[in-house]
Amino acid sequence: EVQLSESGGGLVQPGGSLRLSCTASGFAFSSSAMTWVRRAPGKGLESVSVISADATTTQYTDSVKGHFTISRDNSKNTIYLQMNSLRPEDTATYYCGKLSPEFAVDYCGQGTLVTVSS
Amino acid sequence: QSVLTQPPSVSGAPGQKVTISCTGTSSNIGAGYEVHWYQQLPGTAPKLLIYSNNNRPSGIPDRFSGSNSGTSTSLAITGLQADDEAEYYCQSYDTRLSDYVFGTGTRVTVL
Numbered sequence: 001e002v003q004l005s006e007s008g009g010g011l012v013q014p015g016g017s018l019r020l021s022c023t024a025s026g027f028a029f030s031s032s033a034m035t036w037v038r039r040a041p042g043k044g045l046e047s048v049s050v051i052s053a054d055a056t057t058t059q060y061t062d063s064v065k066g067h068f069t070i071s072r073d074n075s076k077n078t079i080y081l082q083m084n085s086l087r088p089e090d091t092a093t094y095y096c097g098k099l100s101p102e103f104a105v106d107y108c109g110q111g112t113l114v115t116v117s118s
Numbered sequence: 119q120s121v122l123t124q125p126p127s128v129s130g131a132p133g134q135k136v137t138i139s140c141t142g143t144s145s146n147i148g149a150g151y152e153v154h155w156y157q158q159l160p161g162t163a164p165k166l167l168i169y170s171n172n173n174r175p176s177g178i179p180d181r182f183s184g185s186n187s188g189t190s191t192s193l194a195i196t197g198l199q200a201d202d203e204a205e206y207y208c209q210s211y212d213t214r215l216s217d218y219v220f221g222t223g224t225r226v227t228v229l
Contacts, residue, residue, distance in 0.1 A: 035218070037220075039158075044120070044205075044207060044221070044222055044223035045207050045220040045223065046220060047209070047218040059216065059218070062217070095164065097164075102152060102154070102170045103154075104154040104169035105154070105164065105166060105209075106166050106175060107166075109163065110162075110163055111163055
């Protein structure tokens with residue numbers, strides 16, 4: 001059974017940092033591209049970042065370029081999202097996702113809430 | 119503002135069919151990039167319903183189907199049920215943005 005478990009969310013002041021983690025099990029993690037998707041209150045889903053299976057390729061949506069960094073540790077079946085210079089508009093539930101070969105998010109974790117507020 | 123436009127809401131009675139459109143441009147759907155569809159029930163994670171335009175993952179009933187034509191695509195739900203009340207999102211790749219974009223989302227209400 002595929003399982004994805006996010007952690008690291010919480011309340012942070014504007015300008016602060018957080019690192020989200022997502023630990024995976026039940027599939028060939030080191031062969032799978034992974035993604036972070038978020039949903040802000042009252043808004044729709046937004047793709048945040050994608051990382052290839054071997055971590056050689058990463059992609060970011062424009063609004064987070066330069067202040068979010070995605071990474072992975074295949075020895076720990078874990079991906080990370082380092083979020084710096086956080087802004088109120090980064091407030092959202094962040095979901096970790098496994099990408100299928102067709103680049104569909106075929107499995108999601110339960111999400112972790114990030115609140116950026118003073 | 120997403121480059122993939124969906125109607126904000128659709129509704130139907132139990133047992134009826136509803137269709138949700140997803141309109142893109144020549145830099146995403148029109149360029150031949152595949153479309154995926156997701157269902158998000160309140161307070162839960164997104165769930166993949168359709169991948170690569172018209173394929174269902176295992177466990178997804180055949181009441182859900184996808185089709186596309188040109189720069190637009192559609193999700194059809196037949197035999198509408200109360201537990202189909204959710205938000206639905208299309209997703210594709212946009213070559214101009216170099217980004218995996220979601221549609222604006224559609225809330226389905228079962229009357």
